[in-house]
Each structure stands twice: as structure tokens, then as C-alpha cells.
Amino acid sequence: MWPAEKQKAVRLPGFSVDTKLFRELGELLVGRESTALIELIKNAYDADATKVAIVGEAIDDLGAGAIVVSDNGIGMSEKEFASGFLRIAGRSKTGTDRRSPWFERRYTGEKGVGRLAAHKLAHKLSVRSRRWNEEERDTLHGFPASYELAAEIDWDAIEELETIADIEESGAVKVESKKRSKESAGTQLRLAPLRRQWGERERNQFFQEVSTLTPPEILLAPLDDITATKPLLDQMSVRDELRPGGFEVNYLGDLAIPEGELPAAVAGASWVIEVDCDRQQRKLTISVSPTRRTVSEYTNAEGFVLERKLPSDSPNVGFQARILQKSNGQWPARYQGVRVYYEGFRVLPYGDAKDDWLQLDRDYRARGHNELGRLRRRSEWDLPPGSQLEGLAVQGNTAVFGAVLLTRTGASDLQMLVNREGFLPNEQFTFIEETVRLAIDLQVRVRYAATSTVKQARRATSGRQKRAAERASSGQSPSAHLLRDIHQRAQASISNARSAMTVGRFADAQAEIAKLEETLGSAVELSDEMTSEATMFRVLASIGLEHAAFVHEVRSISLVAQSVAEALDRVAAAEENIGRAKKLRAIAAESREIRERLRRNAVYLADVTGIEGRRRRSRQGVRDRLERVLAFFDASIHKKALAVRIQVDEDAVTPPIFPAELTALLSNLISNAVKFTEEGGRLHISTNEDKDSFQLKVENSGARVDIAAAEKWFEPFRSTSIDIDESLGQGMGLGLTITRSLVDEYGGRVRFVAPSEGYETAVELELPKK
Template identity: 45%
Template sequence: MAAFTVDTKLFQELGELLVAKESTALTELIKNSYDADATVVTVHGSNLKDGAKGSIAVTDDGSGMAQADFENGFLRIAGRTKVASDRRSLVFGRRFTGEKGVGRLAAHKLARRLAIRSSKAQHAERGAEVLPAAIETVVASIDWDAIEALETLDQVPASNAVLVKVEKQTKGKSIPSGTSLLMTPLRRGWTQRTIESFLKEAVTLAPTPVLWDKLPEDIVTEPLLFKKVPVRDQLKDPGFRIQFSGDLAVPDVFSPDIAASAGWIAEIDFERKTGLLRVAIAPTKATHLKFKDSAGFRFEQHLGKESGPTFRARILQRSNTVWDPVVQGIRVFMEGFRVPPYGDATDDWLGLDRDYKSRARRRLTSLDRIEAPDLPEANETEELVLQGSSAYMGAVFLQRSSSPELQMLVNREGFLAGPGLDFVTEWVRVTTDLIVRLGHSVRRDVKEVKRVDRERQEAIAKRADVGESPSALRVRESAQAAASQLDIVQAAIKSGDLKKAAAAAKAAQPHVAEVSALSEEFGSEAVMWRVLASLGTELAAFVHEINALALEASGIVADLDDAIPNVTTPAALSKIRRARKSALELADRIRRNAIFLVDSTSFQGRRRRSRLPLRERFDAVVPFFATRIKQKAIVLENAIGVDLRTPPMFPAELAGIFTNLVSNAVKFTEKGGRIRTHATLSKGVMAVTVENTGMHVDIAKSMRLFEAFHSTTERPDAVLGQGMGMGLTITRAFVQEYGGTIEFVKPSPDFATAIRFEVPVR
């Protein structure tokens, strides 16, 4: 009788077709442990670079296999053990993650032989909290090379290529259930690139907790949709952990305050049965502190029953920076396991990178799909601020039972293209575009207010007398204008012309508001300003003491000169000459510091504004830090052009700016490091940059360093001391006095941190 026969090459053909790469193979074995009600699975790699000696072990504490389970399940290709019943695990009620019964081909993909030891748990009712002890143990081995040396699979039983024996449980002895797979030797040695690629994928095999767990308190300014985002379709479940060890040990992802470092956080919920879509977006506390008008947005929209698969998502966005490459991107998870390649650096399933590269001056038309009357108005240039996928870290969670439209490709690398995938893609992209609009509208308004304020301050600086502070003139003129209007109010009330009085009172309001805003700005720091003013007075008096010390050092030099002719021994003469040289250097340093203190603290330093030579004024500050610069062997470069001059400024102000910037640079530059200062003049704006090697400053969080009493260091410098938390606050006030700005910027190559201030020069 004729019959079908199956060539042993089937394993190789199926393995290449169904298991794309090593990481996919291990993922399938981990899923098998999950389906077997394991609470923990360990993947251990040893000697991976040496294929002949290399091995991979996958061990879990799941329900295990009896002989019948092994023969009807593991040894049966495309078996139906996960297709029958309700497709849930027997004890914890987990929705099965596999369905084609070919996960064991992953072992063939990885190695030439497989050793199996599996202990079958006793029967337990669904909903039990733990698995009971084992009742029997199956010990088996499979030699894939021996199988493939045969012609057909029906020759396998007589070949000893597959060996199975059963160990019955000894009475009175209890052993835990679980399965161990040992695969060795490897089919090929793993290169360092293969290992690193796997480790990166392993980090995101399961979603990081920030993408589903309860967010820390006060991270967002208003509630989102979930306390915890539903990840899996499960009943009562004790949880599931994946551990990697040996050559496959996954390094920890360093992410302190990872949610707090986001700018905006969004959550999405679509329910297939009802067709209801819900989206909520909120600024983080850090964003709200920076942009007071920032606010969340949420909407609900009925898209039609069964219009797409049920999915939930949480997305964290960062402004002006990106996430760590290991976690950046919006990834897709099915039953808690990642579906590659969505979210990979080379995958652009949402079109974010494509649109980021081709962005133009137009609005985001994807938001036309939103039916919400309170949707923020579009800006015609909002597409210019689109960000690539690296600015997002997110997860889209899908479940088998509510995603019938999504069919996995046979190699487990993504879904078949179709309406279901398009639906998810569309609404996730709408959400990221909504984040862009919310952020842009807030930044645009704030930037416009700041621009107007800078222009007003610049105009005041032009008109201010050489002996007057621009801000003082601004306050005085606003107060005079308000007083003038109030005089009109008073006269109008006396004459009974209430309409004129009301108009004058209205005209006075902007001037009063400006005086109020300026007084509030200065008043919040008034106490520390008084302290610093007191210190400045003391330093001004101390200049006389410093000059006296310089004279005394000069006197020591003169005494040494008188003593030299009377010295006869060469050793003593050498010591006296070294002492004379040191005394001369000391006297010179004291004189330079005295000049600096005069510029910084004297009445003359705030008496007259003038266009100051920038390079020369920077050089005047540097000697104040000469001792520390020398001790740390720092190379300091002044690359400011000799002809560059400031707008009219007080010498004390420019001295204060450079003092604070150089002080911070010296503190945070490592031994043997570099500090470089350079400046440009372009389109009427003078830009001065101070950059240094050593400690890096996170630009996304740098604005807080300009807040009063926020010291840049908690550890005092041995020479420079500990900051008072006012240096950058004062520096910003000096710069803003002339309509300028100051901020941390991206440093040049070979430098760690850069800070730049800009002031208009006319």
C-alpha cells in the first residue's frame, strides 16, 4: 500500500522557515515555559563563541511533561495540544502564546543535540497559587545530526537518534516540577555582534515596568487612563520572570527617574467589542514647571464595533533629547512578549523617522481624524517640530483572543499586512502627532512671550543711560506711565467723567502688571541678593588688605635681594633665589586678583556702562582660578577674537558672568582636562560659549540649574568651595538685563558640557 514518507530534511527546512534567528529561537522556548505555567525561566549561555564547546540551557519551574505529553506534544510536529480546549494553561489560565506546535524546532535551530529533563507536576485545579510536586520525570535526548543522516522520519525509532526513559517518583521523596533543555554543541559559534544584538533584544523581550506598571506619584499633572496597563489575557497568575545568565547575562538598563525624565506621557485604550477609543495625554511635572500653560488633553471616539483589534498602549516622549538606544522606539507586545521588528532602530512602522527627515512647514493632517471640539488649534508649521522614533519609548499591548485580524508571519517576525495592523498603526501615530501639537502650541506661546520680552528689554538697554541699569529704567518708566494714567483717573473722577476714568485705569493696568512682574522676579531672590551685596561690600573693603599683602610680598623680594650678596654657599643661594621667584609670582597674583575684585565690587564697576573688550575681560577673570587650574593640570584655551566687544555693559556684570561660568567649568573638569571659550558675532548677536571636558550635563534637565538655590554641586571643591546655588541665577539675570539668553547646548566633539550666552549687539 502506498503511503506518504517524510524526508529528515524537514527539520532543517522548517527550522529555517519558522525560526528566523537565534533570538527568535530562544524567545519561542521561553514562550513554551510561559505556556507551561512557569513562574521563572532561566536562559544560560556558556562558551557561545566556540560552537563545538558552546551550550545553551533553558530551565523553568513549570508543569513539566509526562511521557505521553512528551511523545504527543514535543515529538509531534505541528501538534494540537495548544489548539484544543479554551487555549489556556491548565493551572494559571494563561492564554497560550504559541499555536502551531513548532516551538521545539527552535532547539534544532540552535544546536546539534538536545538533552531534556522534565518533571511532570501532579494535577492541580485551575486557579491554584502554586504548582504541586512532580509525579514522574522524563529524561530524553535528540541527536539532530543522527536524524538528518537518515533518509526518512520513519527510520528514527530504530536509530537511537531519539532516546526516552521515565523515572518514577520515589515514595516519600518530593521534587519540584519543571523542564530543563540543554542544547550542545551549537550549530555555529556566536560572534560578539550576535551576542550584543541578542542582549539588546533580550532587554525588550518583556516590557519594562515603566510602560505598564503604576507610574510614580506626581509624575503627570493629571490622571491618565490606567493605574496599570493590562498586558496579558490571564486569570489568576503569580507572575512570570525571565532570567539571563552566563554569556547571555543582560546588563541592567540605567534609567533612574525614567518616567520623570519624560516630557509628555500618553495612554491609549481601544475596545474591540464596543468600538470605543480613548486617548489621554498629560505633561509631566517637569514640563509643567517649564511651561506653566501646558495642559493635558483627552478624547473619546466611537470607531465602530470590531473595527480593529483591542489594544492598549503607553507612550513616553522626551523633548530636545532621545531615550537610551536600548529602550527607544514604540514596540508591540502580544500576550506580554515582544513582536519584532516593530520599534527596532531599523524599523519605522509608524513612519516617524520618514516624516522627521522630510518634515516641512505644514500642519499635522493626521489629527483631522479626531472628533473633539476642544482639540487644540493647528499651527501651519507644527510639522517642523516632529521627532523621530528615538524620542519615544512606548509599548502597544495586544492579546490573542481580541486580535483575530492579526496573523503572525511564519518566521515570527511581525504580522501579515492588513486592516488590523493598519488600524493600530493609524491610531498610535495619531497619538504621537497629538503629543507634537500639544507640545508645540505651548512652546510656541512661551517662545513668543519670551521673544517680545527680550525685544523690549533690548530696546530699554539701548535707551538706558550709561550709569543706569536697563531693568531699573524699565521699572521707572512703567511706574511713571502708571502714575500718569492714575492722575488722569483721579482728575476724571473729580469731573464726573467715569468713562474717561475707566479708560485711563485700563491703560494703567499693563504698566502696573509689568512693575508687579519685575518686582516679583527680583523679590523672590531678594534675600540672597542682600547676602551677596553684603559679601561684595566686605570684599570691596578686603581689596585694601589684599593690596597690603602685595606690598608685603614685594618687601620680601627686596629683603631677599639685599641678602643675596652676603650668601656664600651655592645651596643657600639657590634656595634664596627660588624663594625670591615665588615671592614675585605671589605679589603678581595678588595684584591681579585685587584688580579683578575692584572690577567686580567697586562703585566704579557699576558706575558706567561701556563696550568692553571680551577677550581681555575673560583673561582678567582666569587668574582668580589659577591655583585650582594648576592643581588639576587643566588646559584652558581662550579662543575669543581680540576685536570682539560687548554691547554697553557694566564691567562688574561681565566679570560676574565669566566668574560663574569659569568657576563651574573648573569644578567639573577632571584632572588633565580642557576648558575652551570661544565667541561669534552674527546678525547682530554676540554668542559666547564655555565648554569643558569632565562631567556631562543632561540638556533636557538643565533649566533647573538656573533656578535660585539650586547648586550645581553637593560636594565642596577643595579650593573653590561649594556653590551657593545662585551662580547661574545671577548669570542669567545679567544676560537677560540686555535682552539676551543663556542655556546649556550640545558641546563640540571631545567636550562633555557647553553653556552659551547670547546678547544683542547693535
């Protein structure tokens, strides 16, 4: 210790801060103009505003240009302006669970540097703020105010000073206040003159970045009209606010965002990907669902839902995501990619055109014949089986449009980078990134399985059957012709290979063997298709073997009924009692009706099962065959009092098919229509044709069939018929299955289509003309 007499007071030098700090911090903490405006908009949100307007005035003119930001929030008092707006890195928004005074929103910023955004944009800032008087908020007019603040900050004048300490006496910052009660609370910031001239290029860049500043409503709205199944997320959690008030941002003047294409484009979405990570329950749910549009094109497309309880050592984070995928085409440029939102505001740069935070573009460029690695590593999760070709179906950012929604409550450990663009890479964010990408990869797998393979098979099978139908003889079915053709080609390859080997041309022999392998591969494909139907058709064939005997039995019974009727007529003629005679004649009439119905059934069954019905393919007259089939269903049609409308020309003919096949097609479609039409309902049968195909449509006024989910009714034994119709019996659920098999044989198609006005359900079959 120094002796007391030698101790002297030592004055230490204090810190001083150069005014250059504003420029340095502004460039460091606010990376671009759109980031600057986002920070000012966030200030309005934190002030409990429900609306904020961004107005551009002559922004292509540095001298006259200005940007005005106005909101209807609670405003600022002079004290709040000094402690909050003028204090760099202030603490007004820090603390445990700090919330706004009215809507109790979690504050979106805590570093107190948002006001540097004003420095980024303009040389001067004018502030006009009307402070809320803390009385009840009016829903129509907003917060009442009784106090107004006016302030100006000249950033150029500040930077001419040496230190920040010199600002107070310089006049570079001016603040005044006065009582006011006529206008509602709110704040207006006027930024002028601008530091940068906003030409067309700068404006387009700005539009690209801020058009999705808040999540597009189409991503948040219910998707029941788009998806084929019920969406996972009924209501999405965008912000952590205890008293919902909504928040709307409007861009006006020179900054008015051009009308986007999104609302019309959303209907073109192919698949919907949804993620719900529940922090409280530590549960992850991922849903992949085809849209109605996809199901109408790929009728076997189905969704998949993954539910997993998260392990205790995984990062504890909660978030939601919804992503719309487009299979054929791209989303409008400004909506492409998956964006991240924190408390309802976009976090740049995630989703920018040049940002690939999910590595979708990288994997799209490098895609190849491989199973997706992320899914392969999760094989214990009971995922759909993968394919060595699914990697070819990976798409880039242009094919997805989506949002990841984060709140401070759900993702409390996330911290923004100093330049306000992106999060610090920690365990929570890595988990979010991996989970979202896993969900997209799951969609790739489900989509590939449901569409790509089906598309190839459909194209190959349809073309194959059309060619076979053209070349087959009139007595052959197309599939029978294919089998014979495969056999002949295989025999030719074997013969050629033998000849080549005999004379030592081993290369030619090897080429013939390669052809033989390809031919046998075609045989295996055709065999698989025929085998898949074999069990069902064996059952039907075993019934069909008895049809001939059954037809004879029906005809015999009809003759007995006719004999009974004639006998009753004779007894009635001899009966003296008029009443009894009348009853006998009535019974005789019923016997004749029984005979007529049995005769019609016998004729119908003979058409279907007789040799002539399967002897030769030829163009069939539709009207004549239709009348025979309708006669078979006459009793059911009469009982239900159905009105049948027929729009079939007398000369309408099918492409070459077997007569029995046309009878079966008409019977199956009309049978379903009769069964599922209400009493007093309507049936409509029509034909149409163009240069390439013949179409037959059967419509009815019964219960409506959901076209998006109608493919299941073509599966075997899918019958909804419970009550047994005395004429039609109880459905086995094979009518549409057989119909499709018959149509596929000729490379045609059958499907549910939109019905005409006045009808509820329509099934249309189409056969190629050649």
C-alpha cells in the first residue's frame, strides 16, 4: 500500500465512440435494403400494430426519393424514443418472456439494432409517433392517443461529428412532443433522401425478397379442396401471441408489389408435404398426401403418414411446415423454394433463388440410380420400401413452394446471425433442416412409387395392347396374339443362334441370345399381368362352365311357365264363377310374365356365354346390343321407375371386339347404374367418337362418387351393395374390375368422369379405333 501521504487521486480516461460506429454497425448488422425494411416492419409488429404500409415515392430519384413506413401500433413517448429508438443495443425488449402490452406478442427482436435499418436506407429520418393513452383499444379505429412525438435524425450531420457524445448539443437529433387526442395511435417513419437509387433491377430484387415476408395465406389456409385426403395441419401456428390480432403488410406507390400468379397456380400442386413436430409431447408427424389432381391422373396414388416418438436425447424443438410440390412444371419464381419464418416473419436468406439450405438443387444436379440415403438410414422407421431408381425423381427448389414456421416458444435456442440473415448453426436448427429434408425425400419416394412406375407401365402396356389389337386375327384376343408372337420370336432367336454357332459366328449368336432374353422378359411381364387376374377369373370361369346347362334349364322352366299359363286360361274359360275366373286369368298373366323374363335372361346368357359371342371380333352395333342388355334389366328399371335416356346413333359401332365383350361391358356399367340410382331417378347412356377413339358413357342420378378417390372401385370385391335386389342380386364387386380388364385388353381405358348437369356419377370407357 502507498503511504497515506503519498496517495493521489488518479483520473482514468473514459471511453469515447466515434460516430463512424453508425455506418459500421449499419453495414454489419443490416445486410441489404429488404433486410432493413423487414427490421422496421418488425418494430411495428412489436408495437402491437395490425397494419403497416410501406410507400415508395419517386424512389428512382436520389434527390426526391423517399420511403414512408406507417403503422397503427401503440406509438412512442419521448422517453421511449430516447431509451428505445436512440439507444443502440438497448434492453427494452430483453428479459424472460417479454411480450407486447396489448396483443402480448413475443418480441421479434432483442438486440435493439433495428433502428440502424433507417441509416441503411436514407440520409435522414423523420419520425411522427402518436402514443397510446392505455385506454381500451377500438376494433375499428385502433388505439386511442393523446400524445404526439415528432423527431428528426440527420445521419450525415451525426457522421460529421467526432464522437457520439457530441450528438446531444449538435442539433443532428431533434425531438419535440405535444398533447394530441384527435388521431389514433401509430408511428410514421419518413426516410429521405435515399442512399440508393431504386431502378427497375433494384425494385425487382426487392419484390423477390419481400413478397414472401410473411407466409402466403394460401399455405396457411385449409387444403381440403386440394388434397385427396384430410390434411395433417388443420390450423398452423404462425406466431406466439396470446391475443390474436392479425398482421398485414401493404406495399404501395413505387414499392407496390406486382400481382402474383400464385392463387391460380396452387391448383396445379401435385403433392402436399406437412410436418408437425410437437415439443411438449416430443412427437414427430410427417404427412405426404397426393392432391386430387394427382389422384385423377395416377389413380393408385396414396398418401403416407409417419409418426415417431422422439428420443430424449434429440434436440427439443417444436415447429410446423407445409410444402406444396409440383411434378410437371415450376412455381412462379418469387415463390420457389422453402422459406423459414420466425414469429411470422421471413428469415433471409432461406429460400432465396441462390440459397440451397436444404441441398435440393445440389442433389437434383447429382441425381442418379440410387435409393435416397436419408430414408435408407431410417430403415427401422417402417417407411415405404425404397427403389434403386427413386434418386432419379429428386427435384430442385423450383418444384417446391413451402414454409417452415418457428416461434420463440418452440425454438427458443435459435439465435440470429449478426447481419440478421440466418440462424447460428446449432443442434436445434440442424434437426429442423434434417427433418424438413427427410419429409421431402419421403415425398419423392412415395411419388416415385405411385407415379413414375405406373406411368411407364401404363404407357408400355397401353401401346403394347393397341399394337396387338391391330395385328390380331378376328378370332384372337390381343393377349393371345401377344403370347403367340412372343413364342414365334423366341423360336426364331433360338434357330438363328444355332445357325450362327454352327458356322462360327459367335458374336451373331450372342446377339440373338440377347434378343431371346429380351423376348422372355416380355413374356414374364405378360405372364405376371395374366397371373394377377387368374385367381379371380378361375372363380368366374367355374361359374361360367355351368352357364350352358343353366341356360337350358332356364329355357325349360320358361316353357313350363308357358304351359301353366295356357292351362290356367283353359280352366278360367270353363269356370262359371266370374270372380274365380278373373283370378285364374290374372295368375296366367303372371305366369306369362315369368316366362318372358326367363326368356330374356336365357337370351342374355346365351349372348354372353355362347360360342358365337366369342368366335370372331368385329365392329358391333351398339344400339342393338344395348337394347338387349336393357331388356335384361327391364324389371329392375320398371320397379324403380327409372327414366332412361339413350343418345346412341342407330349406326354407332365399336372398334373390332367380340360380341360377348360388348355385352359384358354394357351389362356391368348399366347394372351398377341401376343399383345405385334412387327410385324415380335417371339414367343416361351415350356414345361419342373422334378420329382416334370410341367412347361410351353411362351416367346416373344416384349417390355422387368422389372422382379423386374413385380408383378403388376398380379393385376386385369392392362392392358397397348390401341389400339384395330381387332382379340384380347382391354385387360381388367384380363388375368394374372385369370391365377394366376387358378395356385394357385393347389398350383403352375406363374411369369415373365429371357427370353432365342433372346427374351425379358418370363412368366412361374409351376404345382405340385401330
